[in-house]
Amino acid sequence: MDDNERTERFDHLFAEPVRETLGESTYGEWRSISAPDAAPLGVGFPYPESFPNDDLVDAADAVFDEEGDTALQYGGSDYGDQLVEAIAERARERGIDCDDDQVLLTNGGTNAVDAICRTFLDPGDTLFVEAPTFMGVLKLFGNFGVEVEGFPVDEDGLDVDAVARELEARREDGRELPTVFYTIPTFQNPTGTTLSLDRRERLLDLAAEYDFVVLEDDAYGDLRYEGDDVPTLAELDEDGRVVHVGTFSKTIAPGVRTGWVIAHPEIHAQVRRMNAGGTNTFTRGVLGRYCTDGAFEENLAELREAYAERLDHTLRCLDEHMPPEVEWTEPEGGFFVWVEFPEGADTDELLADAAEEGVVYLPGSMFFPDDSGENGLRLSFSFASLDEIDSGIEALARVASSATAEH
Numbered sequence: 165m166d167d168n169e170r171t172e173r174f175d176h177l178f179a180e181p182v183r184e185t186l187g188e189s190t191y192g193e194w195r196s197i198s199a200p201d202a203a204p205l206g207v208g209f210p211y212p213e214s215f216p217n218d219d220l221v222d223a224a225d226a227v228f229d230e231e232g233d234t235a236l237q238y239g240g241s242d243y244g245d246q247l248v249e250a251i252a253e254r255a256r257e258r259g260i261d262c263d264d265d266q267v268l269l270t271n272g273g274t275n276a277v278d279a280i281c282r283t284f285l286d287p288g289d290t291l292f293v294e295a296p297t298f299m300g301v302l303k304l305f306g307n308f309g310v311e312v313e314g315f316p317v318d319e320d321g322l323d324v325d326a327v328a329r330e331l332e333a334r335r336e337d338g339r340e341l342p343t344v345f346y347t348i349p350t351f352q353n354p355t356g357t358t359l360s361l362d363r364r365e366r367l368l369d370l371a372a373e374y375d376f377v378v379l380e381d382d383a384y385g386d387l388r389y390e391g392d393d394v395p396t397l398a399e400l401d402e403d404g405r406v407v408h409v410g411t412f413s414k415t416i417a418p419g420v421r422t423g424w425v426i427a428h429p430e431i432h433a434q435v436r437r438m439n440a441g442g443t444n445t446f447t448r449g450v451l452g453r454y455c456t457d458g459a460f461e462e463n464l465a466e467l468r469e470a471y472a473e474r475l476d477h478t479l480r481c482l483d484e485h486m487p488p489e490v491e492w493t494e495p496e497g498g499f500f501v502w503v504e505f506p507e508g509a510d511t512d513e514l515l516a517d518a519a520e521e522g523v524v525y526l527p528g529s530m531f532f533p534d535d536s537g538e539n540g541l542r543l544s545f546s547f548a549s550l551d552e553i554d555s556g557i558e559a560l561a562r563v564a565s566s567a568t569a570e571h
């Protein structure tokens with residue numbers, strides 16, 4: 165609904181966080197960008213042919229055949245239980261020290277972050293994030309009435325020294341210390357960067373010293389296309405203060421809306437309490453079957469190959485077409501490349517021209533808690549075809565050239 169159509173009739177009944185964010189959408193204004201003829205390099209959706217339709221139909225058939233009505237009950241499906249076991253087993257194989265009952269299923273990664281926020285955040289609390297960070301959760305944090313402070317990101321991920329300086333200054337001045345640090349350490353949204361091992365260790369040391377929880381959003385951790393894995397924060401955590409979030413939105417399909425939290429048992433118990441309603445047991449059963457009959461790993465290997473080609477293609481097109489003043493990240497996985505125009509350019513203002521020229525991206529300011537980052541933008545290579553990536557980056561280069569000529 166358009167904000168202009170609001171009659172304000174119910175405003176006095178709404179809770180304070182709702183009244184304070186009226187008219188905002190969870191994901192921000194990008195949903196209103198409509199340019200059907202432009203290359204869709206804005207949305208971080210998986211490409212449609214990546215969805216394992218036939219395998220999911222086979223899995224659903226098996227669930228109906230073998231479990232009948234149990235699969236549609238509130239619980240009790242063996243396949244549903246196997247999903248939890250499969251997630252825990254994969255986590256252990258990666259080196260996360262956890263039992264099956266430390267895995268809590270959720271309705272996707274965003275739902276998991278929401279439940280964790282409800283568990284830890286009071287209005288007025290301070291939350292630290294990378295800046296830029298995933299715009300969906302920035303909007304979500306707004307629902308909690310918290311102060312959000314962002315820290316810069318470079319090619320090795322979050323600038324942990326900057327975090328250390330701010331923590332020390334806050335302690336000296338008697339200012340609020342963070343309750344939670346939300347981070348996407350691997351193939352970060354929107355920059356695609358990965359936090360180096362020594363910075364990961366340092367961040368965990370700071371978490372212990374200053375007593376905050378680290379919320380590790382690992383939405384892209386399974387999507388590495390080159391280079392060596394870096395241990396997740398959960399693997400490195402010896403103190404039980406990392407709360408790890410995963411999702412199948414990028415590795416199976418967003419429509420299955422299934423994610424998980426892996427946390428210390430005492431944290432797990434409270435997140436579970438805060439996340440009322442549980443998950444869709446039928447989907448859970450289908451995914452349980454899908455993840456244990458070999459289809460998941462097989463499809464994941466194919467996804468990695470397909471996304472590797474798209475990333476490669478994106479970087480080649482950028483190299484070929486962009487004017488020399490423009491810079492970009494070179495990720496080893498995930499869905500995104502972060503592009504920076506020279507200082508002074510405003511990618512929000514340039515978006516309409518870009519759409520006309522033939523490309524849609526997401527403007528940088530959407531990813532910063534203080535709406536800065538005007539000269540940055542996020543390109544997603546996950547959804548568009550290779551041809552669209554080509555034409556979209558050529559169009560973006562034309563926009564960049566005229567924008568840099570103006571500055």
Ligand SMILES: Cc1ncc(COP(=O)(O)O)c(C=O)c1O
Pocket residue numbers: 208271272273274275298348353381383411412413418421422423
């Ligand atoms: C870092 C990050 N976390 C979470 C999500 C959303 O996950 P889900 O679709 O499972 O809610 C996304 C999707 O774009 C993401 O980029």
